[in-house]
Amino acid sequence: MSQHTNTAAFLPGPGSTLEISSAPLYEPQHGEVVIKNEAVAIQPFDAKVHDANIRGTIKSYPFILGSNVAGTVYAVGEGIEDLEVNDKVVADTAAYVTGDTRMGTWQRYAVTRRRTVAKIGNASFEQAVALSFPLQTAVAALHLYLGMGKPGTGREEERVLVWGAGGAVGTYAVQYAKSVGHTVIVTASPRDVERQKSLGASEVVDYKAPDAVSQLRELGPYKYLFTASGDKNSQQALASLLQPSGGVFASVARSDIGELPENVKLIYDAFSMATQREEFAEFAAWWYDEYLPKAISESLVQPAKYVVRRGGLAALQEASRDVLESKVKEKIVVNPQEG
Numbered sequence: 001m002s003q004h005t006n007t008a009a010f011l012p013g014p015g016s017t018l019e020i021s022s023a024p025l026y027e028p029q030h031g032e033v034v035i036k037n038e039a040v041a042i043q044p045f046d047a048k049v050h051d052a053n054i055r056g057t058i059k060s061y062p063f064i065l066g067s068n069v070a071g072t073v074y075a076v077g078e079g080i081e082d083l084e085v086n087d088k089v090v091a092d093t094a095a096y097v098t099g100d101t102r103m104g105t106w107q108r109y110a111v112t113r114r115r116t117v118a119k120i121g122n123a124s125f126e127q128a129v130a131l132s133f134p135l136q137t138a139v140a141a142l143h144l145y146l147g148m149g150k151p152g153t154g155r156e157e158e159r160v161l162v163w164g165a166g167g168a169v170g171t172y173a174v175q176y177a178k179s180v181g182h183t184v185i186v187t188a189s190p191r192d193v194e195r196q197k198s199l200g201a202s203e204v205v206d207y208k209a210p211d212a213v214s215q216l217r218e219l220g221p222y223k224y225l226f227t228a229s230g231d232k233n234s235q236q237a238l239a240s241l242l243q244p245s246g247g248v249f250a251s252v253a254r255s256d257i258g259e260l261p262e263n264v265k266l267i268y269d270a271f272s273m274a275t276q277r278e279e280f281a282e283f284a285a286w287w288y289d290e291y292l293p294k295a296i297s298e299s300l301v302q303p304a305k306y307v308v309r310r311g312g313l314a315a316l317q318e319a320s321r322d323v324l325e326s327k328v329k330e331k332i333v334v335n336p337q338e339g
């Protein structure tokens with residue numbers, strides 16, 4: 001390893017500017033892999049933690065942000081038989097769960113646990129990383145938290161509502177629900193109608209239409225309800241659509257909705273980090289060994305759009321700000337090896 005060096009984008013404190021400087025080149029411990037990072041995608045969560053340390057995620061500074069990456073295996077720890085140096089992979093790290101800066105992916109080399117790594121065959125790093133985090137968010141919310149089945153197990157008569165399907169999480173939620181076998185109704189912008197239909201939506205309602213809720217009521221009832229925008233308006237709409245019998249919906253964000261009707265339960269969690277949790281070990285095994293590699297290398301899902309931002313680690317500061325301010329509709333992907 002001695003001919004290589006590591007460089008990281010360190011965050012000195014909440015909301016501060018990233019500082020690019022040298023970092024240790026890590027030795028993997030038992031069950032760990034070191035990845036040479038070739039692509040990271042900036043998620044809204046990264047940008048919010050960068051800006052304001054939401055949910056008290058960072059316990060001590062300086063910190064290295066980022067929990068998803070695609071790249072090549074650089075070093076393999078003891079106890080790992082099924083990965084080799086130079087394998088192309090995508091991974092989710094436990095950086096935000098453990099606070100371990102070795103696992104932050106906004107650096108050239110990062111450590112992750114073998115059990116959260118998937119092989120990607122000949123797929124591009126950019127495509128793999130742009131897909132994995134929001135896809136996990138959507139599938140974990142629908143399958144683990146709302147109880148939707150696996151692909152091919154659902155019934156067409158059972159309807160699914162995905163509110164705010166225009167973003168990455170929504171794009172994958174539509175496709176997953178369709179692949180399970182359900183009829184999928186979405187809300188999205190009028191300019192997105194054709195794409196939503198190609199993803200599998202049977203009806204697309206404009207979420208800004210004043211009568212969106214009554215249009216959706218006509219198209220229901222729904223067995224599964226999910227808001228992929230997570231805003232207050234969407235949560236109120238879903239709570240209202242569950243009347244009069246009540247029920248459950250999942251949301252990507254916890255908005256200040258106030259009191260929900262007594263017969264409505266909102267499910268919110270860090271769906272994107274489901275595979276880091278022991279209780280979901282079975283899901284994680286299916287995810288990294290079966291579903292995610294297929295989704296990537298067999299193009300099981302149509303990827304949400306991404307743009308590559310040049311400049312390496314130095315580009316992360318502005319990219320993170322752009323994501324925070326919703327200036328770019330696509331996922332921004334950066335190659336930490338550049339620059």
Ligand SMILES: NC(=O)c1ccc[n+]([C@@H]2O[C@H](COP(=O)([O-])OP(=O)(O)OC[C@H]3O[C@@H](n4cnc5c(N)ncnc54)[C@H](OP(=O)(O)O)[C@@H]3O)[C@@H](O)[C@H]2O)c1
Pocket residue numbers: 043044045133134137163164165166167168169170188189192207228229230231234251252253269270271272273329330331
């Ligand atoms: N809980 C978790 O585990 C988890 C994980 C990942 C993401 N998230 C959260 O989920 C949200 C979406 O993430 P993402 O990666 O999908 O973001 P994204 O790709 O940046 O999605 C943004 C798009 O969503 C649509 N949108 C925005 N506001 C909306 C609204 N009020 N109503 C309906 N649609 C709206 C817009 O598309 P159109 O203009 O085309 O409608 C917008 O371009 C973020 O808040 C993120 O923090 C949560």
